Amino acid sequence: MEDSKLLSVRNLRVIFRTYRGIVKALNGVNFEIGREEFVGIVGETGCGKSVTALSIMRLIQQPGEIIDGEIIFDGTDLLKLSEDDMRKVRGKEIAMIFQEPKVSLNPVLKVGTQLKEAVSIADGIPQKSREAEEKVMDILDAVGLPDPKGLMNKYPHELSGGMAQRVMIAMGLLKKPKLLIADEPTSALDVTIQAQILNLIKDLVSKFRTSVLFITHDLGVVAEYSDRVVIMYAGNVVEIGDVYTIFRNPVHPYTKGLLNAVPRIGQREPLETIPGIVPDLVHPPSGCRFHPRCSKAMEVCSKEFPEMVEVEKDHFVACHLFTRGEKNG
Ligand SMILES: Nc1ncnc2c1ncn2[C@@H]1O[C@H](COP(=O)(O)OP(=O)(O)OP(=O)(O)O)[C@@H](O)[C@H]1O
Numbered sequence: 001m002e003d004s005k006l007l008s009v010r011n012l013r014v015i016f017r018t019y020r021g022i023v024k025a026l027n028g029v030n031f032e033i034g035r036e037e038f039v040g041i042v043g044e045t046g047c048g049k050s051v052t053a054l055s056i057m058r059l060i061q062q063p064g065e066i067i068d069g070e071i072i073f074d075g076t077d078l079l080k081l082s083e084d085d086m087r088k089v090r091g092k093e094i095a096m097i098f099q100e101p102k103v104s105l106n107p108v109l110k111v112g113t114q115l116k117e118a119v120s121i122a123d124g125i126p127q128k129s130r131e132a133e134e135k136v137m138d139i140l141d142a143v144g145l146p147d148p149k150g151l152m153n154k155y156p157h158e159l160s161g162g163m164a165q166r167v168m169i170a171m172g173l174l175k176k177p178k179l180l181i182a183d184e185p186t187s188a189l190d191v192t193i194q195a196q197i198l199n200l201i202k203d204l205v206s207k208f209r210t211s212v213l214f215i216t217h218d219l220g221v222v223a224e225y226s227d228r229v230v231i232m233y234a235g236n237v238v239e240i241g242d243v244y245t246i247f248r249n250p251v252h253p254y255t256k257g258l259l260n261a262v263p264r265i266g267q268r269e270p271l272e273t274i275p276g277i278v279p280d281l282v283h284p285p286s287g288c289r290f291h292p293r294c295s296k297a298m299e300v301c302s303k304e305f306p307e308m309v310e311v312e313k314d315h316f317v318a319c320h321l322f323t324r325g326e327k328n329g
């Protein structure tokens with residue numbers, strides 16, 4: 001019997017074959033998203049956040065390859081679907097919005113044409129019908145864009161960044177997807193617009209009962225909007241818990257470092273302040289990939305990979321301080 005989770009990512013492994021060697025980008029990633037849950041993924045640059053999102057959408061391209069794992073979405077392993085069936089999932093069930101909204105819009109088609117095409121695919125109605133037009137007008141109104149009629153006649157380059165992101169959100173939500181994946185959707189926007197876009201996403205997902213996977217560098221955003229948090233380091237998930245638990249009682253040394261690096265929750269700071277450098281994933285550190293930077297590292301840490309364990313209800317961590325029951329400081 002399938003569990004009630006909307007999405008279960010299990011043991012996901014992704015590599016990129018480059019001239020430097022094989023980049024082991026995802027090293028057995030595991031996490032779940034519940035129905036109507038807002039999950040934030042956080043971690044330093046290069047830790048695998050975007051690769052995780054693109055894997056779920058099955059948009060990993062050469063030289064990248066998903067070499068192992070399962071992505072169970074609503075009871076189906078997406079990695080086993082044909083490309084045709086996966087296209088249907090992308091057209092209707094899972095929507096993704098990106099950091100650069102304008103890149104995701106087709107520059108030569110008017111905004112209205114693109115939105116009507118999306119609604120036509122999602123609802124199986126003719127693109128040129130009155131019904132399609134009305135649905136598009138309604139959604140533009142819902143995402144707070146004034147003058148929907150005028151906007152539909154514009155080309156993407158005529159929109160500001162904030163407007164383009166609202167159009168992308170509208171396009172995503174037209175599908176009434178079960179899952180919305182947002183990969184740093186606000187980081188290219190100024191702070192006021194960021195807040196507006198985040199509040200918009202939060203409002204709309206509760207209205208449309210959509211689950212969200214939200215990727216960000218910004219712990220303030222995570223604290224404010226997420227139900228649960230997934231902390232990633234160098235291609236692994238290292239800690240998962242509800243947002244309150246992660247901020248009150250982080251247990252993984254990396255998570256502790258991240259939180260210490262931010263003086264106050266709510267303050268917007270990049271997360272690049274933990275001592276040491278992000279590892280090269282062509283030659284990742286053995287055992288726990290964090291061990292060269294970890295002040296708590298023990299002998300076992302460079303030898304064995306730490307499996308994920310539950311330290312308290314719904315709070316998971318991958319660290320030898322917990323796998324062996326030896327509380328070492
Ligand atoms: N096309 C590619 N070719 C080679 N390596 C890649 C490619 N795409 C991603 N990688 C590698 O995969 C790893 C994970 O990258 P990813 O883009 O998922 O990081 P990220 O967490 O999204 O970082 P950021 O916060 O900077 O967006 C990195 O080591 C990156 O160099």
Ligand code: SF4
Nearest residue numbers: 288291294301319320
């Ligand atoms: S497994 Fe070892 S090196 Fe890794 S985080 Fe835990 S204590 Fe540090």
Ligand SMILES: [Mg+2]
Nearest residue numbers: 049050051183
């Ligand atoms: Mg990224």
